[in-house]
Amino acid sequence: MVTLTLDRLSARYGRRRILAEITTPAFAGGQVVALLGPNAAGKSTLFRRILGLLDGEGEARIGGATAERPVAYMPQDTGANAVLTVYESVLLARMQGRSLKVRDEDLAEVERALGDLGIAELGERDIGDLSGGQRQLVSAAQALVQAPEILLLDEPTSALDLYRQLSLLSILRRLARERQMLVIAALHDLGHALRFTDQAMVLESGRLAACGPTEQVVTPELLRRVYRVDARIEPCSKGRPQLIVEEAV
Numbered sequence: 001m002v003t004l005t006l007d008r009l010s011a012r013y014g015r016r017r018i019l020a021e022i023t024t025p026a027f028a029g030g031q032v033v034a035l036l037g038p039n040a041a042g043k044s045t046l047f048r049r050i051l052g053l054l055d056g057e058g059e060a061r062i063g064g065a066t067a068e069r070p071v072a073y074m075p076q077d078t079g080a081n082a083v084l085t086v087y088e089s090v091l092l093a094r095m096q097g098r099s100l101k102v103r104d105e106d107l108a109e110v111e112r113a114l115g116d117l118g119i120a121e122l123g124e125r126d127i128g129d130l131s132g133g134q135r136q137l138v139s140a141a142q143a144l145v146q147a148p149e150i151l152l153l154d155e156p157t158s159a160l161d162l163y164r165q166l167s168l169l170s171i172l173r174r175l176a177r178e179r180q181m182l183v184i185a186a187l188h189d190l191g192h193a194l195r196f197t198d199q200a201m202v203l204e205s206g207r208l209a210a211c212g213p214t215e216q217v218v219t220p221e222l223l224r225r226v227y228r229v230d231a232r233i234e235p236c237s238k239g240r241p242q243l244i245v246e247e248a249v
């Protein structure tokens with residue numbers, strides 16, 4: 001099974017150090033991990049560092065991967081290429097780093113990704129004509145179609161309506177379990193983190209403020225200290241943890 005361990009990881013933009021000494025236990029395939037922290041805490045930078053796009057000390061160690069390119073990434077800003085249809089753009093994402101010859105299994109993987117995300121009917125649409133939410137789901141499909149063992153998602157629900165936020169996160173959790181894929185998602189909605197993720201790591205000014213099972217990490221104390229809000233956590237009528245925000249402090 002795939003694992004990802006961060007070991008004294010740091011990252012710099014030029015000479016400016018953004019992340020320092022991030023060390024975590026091994027996260028394993030099958031888990032969904034929330035990457036949390038206020039604006040500018042370093043979440044996107046951590047993804048870029050894991051992807052090897054930035055310099056820095058320490059390492060992001062991947063163990064047990066079987067694919068040549070085990071990691072796929074959905075960036076925060078999902079640009080639109082107006083020339084391609086949705087289907088073509090997802091197929092192009094599939095073919096990145098592979099041979100140019102499109103095989104039946106590549107086409108099947110495109111259809112599976114679009115189907116998994118409930119956007120099969122968008123296949124023939126020009127990507128430039130989509131709504132922001134539709135484009136975000138296509139971007140998720142472009143990452144998923146690579147059949148990754150580790151899937152990194154930078155705020156995957158930020159453009160989605162409430163139904164689609166819940167639905168995308170539950171699909172990702174199901175796929176993580178079924179495919180033994182490790183999913184790490186940067187999230188601003190801590191209620192979603194509580195509901196859909198197994199583990200959470202919280203960044204604060206480029207340092208790891210907390211890491212562990214989400215329910216132990218996302219507490220009123222952490223919300224006050226790191227997010228500067230007064231909040232409590234209570235079970236909803238279905239018994240799931242629910243975040244109730246009182247006020248900014």
Ligand SMILES: Nc1ncnc2c1ncn2[C@@H]1O[C@H](COP(=O)(O)OP(=O)(O)OP(=O)(O)O)[C@@H](O)[C@H]1O
Nearest residue numbers: 013016018037038039040041042043044045046076
């Ligand atoms: N290309 C860049 N060059 C220099 N500094 C950068 C660059 N990108 C980000 N930064 C800085 O790095 C810090 C962390 O930014 P990052 O985008 O990782 O934060 P984040 O936690 O993802 O924030 P948000 O929740 O607002 O998306 C910020 O101070 C930001 O200004």
